[in-house]
Amino acid sequence: MNADAPDPLDPSKGRAVRGMFASIAPRYDLLNRLLSLGLDQGWRRKMIARLPALQAGDRVLDLCTGTGDVAQALCAGLPDDVxxxxxxxxxxxxxxxxxxxxxxxxxxxxxxxxxLALPYPEATVKAITVAFGLRNVQDPAAGLVEMARVLASGGRLIVLEFSKPKTKLFNALFRLYVFGILPRVGRFLSGSSVDAYRYLPESVWAWAGPEVLARQMEAAGLTVLEQKPLLLGGVMLHVAERRG
Ligand SMILES: C[S@@+](CC[C@H](N)C(=O)[O-])C[C@H]1O[C@@H](n2cnc3c(N)ncnc32)[C@H](O)[C@@H]1O
Structure with missing residues (x-):
């Protein structure tokens, strides 16, 4: 019997989300590789390719880092003085x-x-990356405001997130996969009593989507530079820059 997964739209879901990820942590990496059919690391590399020019001493921050895959790619790809x-x-x-x-x-x-409460003073971070995390934050709009607070002027926010594909046929196939297959495989392999791999598609379908996210970014003081579909729109790369 699976315990209830968090309600994707509940603004007080933070505790439940934390518990859910704790329950799948031991198998998280394995399931990522398997359920994304090996594509997830390539998407993270595309995200890193959007970083701005960085200088010695610049700080790059990976949020919702989970088990650290993006941080690992950042350390491998950036000069040692960043x-x-x-x-x-x-x-x-x-x-x-x-x-x-x-x-x-x-x-x-x-x-x-x-x-929602980053341990950094204002305007002290040159770039922020968030992979598959923003959708899980209790209040994503407030999260964007907090990220914009710590970003330096001209600093960049790069968000990688699932999305609902726009093409009818691929949307239907994607739905079949994420609602039909992914939760079953995830439940079986994660060994978790929380239905994290049912929460995943539910939270993607409840997620604001690129247009709303762009408006939230602009309202937070960011200028949207790019919203690029990957996987025929099943994944989106959002790039924004801190104004002023
Ligand atoms: C799907 S995982 C993504 C992990 C990693 N970025 C990756 O690419 O594999 C989402 C992560 O977001 C974290 N998270 C969700 N809400 C958060 C919050 N408000 N503050 C910090 N981390 C949060 C979760 O704990 C979880 O580790």
């Missing part, structure tokens, strides 16, 4: 991350913390 920090509010997820960058010439610094 500072990489990464945080997540689920300790069971983020405690798996440090080993992924420990062997690199410049490891990332990981912290446990909430997107």
């Amino acid at each position: 500072v990489v920090h990464a945080g997540d509010f689920c300790e069971a997820m983020v405690e798996r991350a440090p080993e992924k960058t420990a062997e690199q010439s410049r490891p990332a610094s990981f912290f446990v913390g909430d997107v």
